[in-house]
Amino acid sequence: MSQTGVLLDRDQFSCSICLDLLKDPVTIPCGHSYCMGCIKDCWDQDDHTGVYSCPQCRQSFTPRPTLYKNIVFAEMVEKLKKTGLQAAPPAGPGDMACDVCTGRKLKAIKSCLVCLASYCETHLKLHNELHPGNTHNLINATRNLQKNICSHHDKLLEIYCRTDQQCICYLCLMDEHRGHDTVSAAAERTEKQKELGETQRKFQQRIQEREKELQDLRQAVQSLKRSAQAAVEDSERIFTELICSIERRRSEVKELIRDQEKAASCQSVCAPPGPGDLPSITVNPHLSFEAVGKSVSELKDRMEDVFKRTLVNISQTVVEKLKKTGLQAAPPAHCYAGPGDVACDFCTGRKLKAVKSCLKCLASYCETHLQPHYESPAFKKHKLVQATGHLQEKICSHHDKLLEVYCRTDQRCICYLCTMDEHRGHDTVSAAAERTEKQKKLGVTQRKFQQRIQEREKELQDLRQAVQSLTRSAQAAVEDSERIFTELICSIERRRSEVKELIRDQEKAAVSRAEGLLERLEQEIAELRRRDAELEQLSHTEDHIHFLQSCQSVCAPPGPGDSPSITVNPHLSFEAVRKSVSQLKVQLEDFCKEELVKISQTVKEVHIVEPRTREDFLQSVSLSVPLLDLQTYPESLSIRDSFLNL
Secondary structure, three states, X not given: OOXXXXXXXXXXXXXXXXXXXXXXXXXXXXOOEEEHHHHHHHHHOOOOOOOEEOOOOOOEEOOOOOOOEOHHHHHHHHHHHHHHHHHOOEOOOOOOEOOOOOOOOEEOOEEEOOOOEEEOHHHHHHHHHHOOOOOOOEEEOOOHHHHHEOOOOOOEOOEEEOOOOEEEOOOHHHOOOOOOOEEEHHHHHHHHHHHHHHHHHHHHHHHHHHHHHHHHHHHHHHHHHHHHHHHHHHHHHHHHHHHHHHHHHHHHHHHXXXXXXXXXXXXXXXXXXXXOOOOOOXXXXXXXXXXXXXHHHHHHHHHHHHHHHHHHHHHXXXXXXXXXXXXXXXXXXXXXXXXXXXXXXXXXXXXEEOOEEEOOOOEEEOHHHHHHHHHOHHHOOOOEEEOOOOHHHHEOOOOOOEOOEEEOOOOEEEOOOHHHOXXXXXXXXXXXXXXXXXXXXXXXXXXXXXXXXXXHHHHHHHHHOOOOOHHHHHHHHHHHHHHHHHHHHHHHHHHHHHHHHHHHHHHHHHHHHHHHHHHHHHHHHHHHHHHHHHHHHHHOOOOHHHHHHHHHHHOOOOOOOOOOOEEOOOOOOOHHHHHHHHHHHHHHHHHHHHHHHHHHHHHHOOOOEOOOOHHHHHHHHHHOOOOOOHHHOHHHHHHHHHHHOO
């Protein structure tokens, strides 16, 4: 290797644990290499956790990797030992230069804490020959050797004053630090090393927790995107099927009108002629297909109403789902119960705002503590209502029991103990039974109202019937039905775009929030790793004074408030949106079927009167010419205008 002129960098073949040339080099799965003895000792300390990590990059391994000698590295280290003195590089900008070299100084590789000098490979060998037996403490080359000298007495700092938390020399011990709690720097280093190890474990644990949260958050974002895409595809498919269904209904309505028109026309002209008695048809001058147009308009109007309600429900469902399960940081201040709010009865510490109250448990729950009521079979029969602070109103003020009996005599709710006391002998039933009874009365009243409405609507329909020419009325009905169905399809197309846009907007908002949290987590993990690397580097320094001077600044454990905790719901999805769109399709198809039956019945109710003379037939033809003009019907105009304004 030396023959090719390649300069060997000793640092590339040094163990980052012992800072010396690799002895029996091994390469672990992440790619870093260490002395076999050094990495074994390091991992032996992690046996109690069962998780082993690289001292440099902190990558974790489970189970403990098997170590094999790196033959190539071993050969290169041997060649480096033979050629290293000739291949030692000169000191460059930023390098620590050898203090003994004359002329062009070589790069120092070690510093002596006793000599307070740094040495290159050549002069380090001479130093070790002059001071055999490791009597001098050597560390990696450093510029901070002067920090090991007392600024007052120019003596080596080798004592630690626990009283003043600083390193001192032996003369300081007889002066301003007399009587203080002092130990040797090496002894204090041993004590602090234990604290540093504990702090390191806390940092590594925090890093693992944050990495787990980061992974969960990324999975939740992917799940959210997949769910949103599935919801968009399903809504597109359902709306497409709905449009096809509307197209079929349009064809059926048109065919109904044409078939009835054809039947009426054939009946008027196909009778055999006789002398002076030509069969003809007399069309009622009030005959028209306006009822067909009205039925189609009513169909459109009802479907538009369903669209409005369903789209609002879908929007509310999406927002509510994201509120319940979204990717959120810890609850903001407005989620906590304030003055006038109902507090969760199960929160400890600062209570969150309750969202539901249970009439069975007589308690209020926040979103988190409410989940068992949705998931556990034990709570299936519990009745939930909006959070209320008036649960005590459902408790008997005399006996502190649940009000579940109704006294018909006194017209009030009571508990079962009241039936044995002041309400003894009264006419009492369960509250549920009384509710059922009153519900029946309410239903009877409601049916009467609905019956009256139907009667009045029928009367109104009968009053508004107007008869027009059969041919032109049928044509007008066809044209109007075509126009209405076309507008309805356009409306469905708009609703499809709105639903898709709604899903994408909510997805974008949720992903944006999640990406913000991801960025904060990544920043925190990077900061934790940086501090952990500093701790790792400090833990391996051989300079006790540098260790003690730096320990206090870098050994602060991670605080619980450094970063907000992240809550990820694994069930986050747009399933509710897909269900709502599917329900919309079912409702609209039911409406189409129902209204198509009405339209069919309306068309078949056209009354045909047999003509008696040719003159009657000619008159019937003349009566069949007027065009059905929906502009003369304000009801049709109002339906059309309200539809176009959607």
